[in-house]
Amino acid sequence: MQTATFEALLTPAGAALLAEATAAYGREDEFALGTRLRRSHPGELVAAALTQARLRARAADKFEPADAARMFFTVDGYEQATRVAVARHRASRLAAASGAGAAVADLCCGIGGDLVELARAGLAVTGVEADPLTAAMAAANVAALELTDAARVECGDATAVDRTAFAAVVCDPARRGSRGRVFDPGAYRPPWPFVLELLAATACVKVAPGIPHDLLPGGVEAEWVSERGEVKEAALWSGGLAPGGVQRRATLLPSGATLTDRDDPGPVVRPLGGFLYEPDGAVIRAGLVTAAAALVGGGLVDPSIAYVTADDAVATPFARGYRVVDTLPYDVKTLRRYVREQGIGILTVKKRGVGVEPEKLRAAVRPQGDAVATFVVTRVAGKATVIVAEPLPQGV
Ligand SMILES: C[S@@+](CC[C@H](N)C(=O)[O-])C[C@H]1O[C@@H](n2cnc3c(N)ncnc32)[C@H](O)[C@@H]1O
Incomplete structure (x- = not known):
């Protein structure tokens, strides 16, 4: 979309068209809706309004639905935006460390996912975005969500911003190239040396x-964040935002439960007990599996595998617990016989640390019957083993 077309959507006539398209989207056939709207509005504006309506419907998954229905998105801006729960967590941590009303810069603000939550957390935020259309959308989102007292947006190069007036800086570099996502921090925009410069303050x-x-700079806290068990991001905190000397942290949303390297007694490997624990992905990414093991009074089943075993069922948000029902060698004939004898028809196969394809194994053991089971294929004392596990109720 051209910036001029977007600006036309912000005029009273454009806004009325967009409101109509947003309200009708999903209730009316999109083709029929477009045809109807084009009878009284220019085709280009109708196309832009329908694109926004489509993105708003999609964004209800990432933002509060009431916000999504008022916001503006580019496809890239939507896809790169921080999910609301994660943005809220970041903003409240930043506001707690910086103090109410502190001036904060959101360098690379995109369409404003983080920006709006920083403003809502009581910070005075300046968003900076290089792409003119994306910057215009971020400004429109600040206005649509009635946050103009707390947030403003500038279109420009984040690397050229004078940062002296800000108590803290947030930066979410673009991690996409012409061929999709980039995983190498060397390919971030702005580039990694700029990130390191920010983290020095x-x-x-x-x-x-x-x-x-090994890329994490010294003195910086790395926090891995998951939402409902799915890892969403890592954030690096420095200077006044990371005062506790913590190096690695795992935070689980929505509960906010958090675990750090300070809770980690180091590796303990032990024989398989009556219970098995599968740590949350944020705990695994943060290298804190042994900290989670300590919480349940357990140890690792293998020094290099992220499964924990213990003698007791202990409620922890940091790991999913299972009762160990049986232990079998990893041998397809043995497993097939077990499945037949137990009448297992609904079989979940999980694996870690072994070259097994869960779908192939599932098919090979021919599940049939009414019983439900989970096979955890992993290495125990160096041997490929199948642990038959029964999930404990959530919270245990
Ligand atoms: C990952 S997105 C930010 C998403 C944002 N945190 C949100 O929640 O909506 C990164 C943004 O950085 C912008 N960008 C990349 N390099 C930039 C630079 N040097 N100055 C300003 N913005 C830049 C891109 O245009 C992109 O919109």
């Missing part, structure tokens, strides 16, 4: 969860 920089630990 007081900053929070969002990075990909797969960032290698």
Whole structure:
């Protein structure tokens, strides 16, 4: 979309058209809706309004639905925006560390996913975005969500911003190239040396969860964040935003439960007990599996595998618990016989640390019957083993 077309959507006539398209989208056939709207509006504007209506419907998944229905998106801007729960967590941590009303820069603000939550957390935010259409949308989102007292947007190069007036800086570099997502921090925009420059002062920089630990600068806290068990991002906190000397942290949303390297007694490997625990992805990415093991009074089943075993069922948000029902050698004939004898028809196969394809194994053991089971294929004392596991109720 051209910036001029977007600006036309913000005029009273454009806004009325967009409101009509947003309200009708999903209730009326899109082709029929477009045809109807084109009878009284220019085709280009109708196309832009329908694109916004489509993105708003999609964005209800990432933002509060009431916000999504009022916001503006480019496809890239939507896809790169921080999910609301994660943005809220970041903003509240930043506001707690910086104090109410502190001036913060959101360098690379995109369409404003983080920006609006920083403003809502009581910070005075300046968003900076290089792409003119995206910057215009961020400004429109600030206005649509009635946050103009707390947030403003500038179109420009984040690397050229004078940062002296800000108590802290947030930066979410673009991690996409012409061929899709980039995983190498060397390909971030702005580039990694700029990120390091920010982290030498007081900053929070969002990075990909797969960032290698050896790239993390000294004195910086890396926080991996998951939402409902799915890892969403890592954020690097520095200076006044990371005062506790923590190097690695795992935070689980929506609960906000958090675990750090300070809770980690180091590796303990032990024989398989009556219970098995599968740590949350953020705990695994943060290298804190042994900290989660300590919480359940357990240890690792194998020094290099992220499964924990313990003698007791302990409620922890940091790992999914299972009762160990049986232990079998990893041998297809043995497993097939077990499945037949137990009448297992609904079989979940999980694996870690072994070259097994869960779908192929599932098919090979021919599940049939009414019983439900979970096979966890992993290495125990160096041997490929199948642990028959029964999930504990959530919260145990
Ligand atoms: C990952 S997105 C930011 C998403 C944002 N945090 C949100 O929640 O909506 C990164 C943005 O950085 C912008 N960008 C890349 N290099 C930039 C630069 N040097 N100055 C300003 N913006 C830049 C891109 O145009 C893109 O919109």
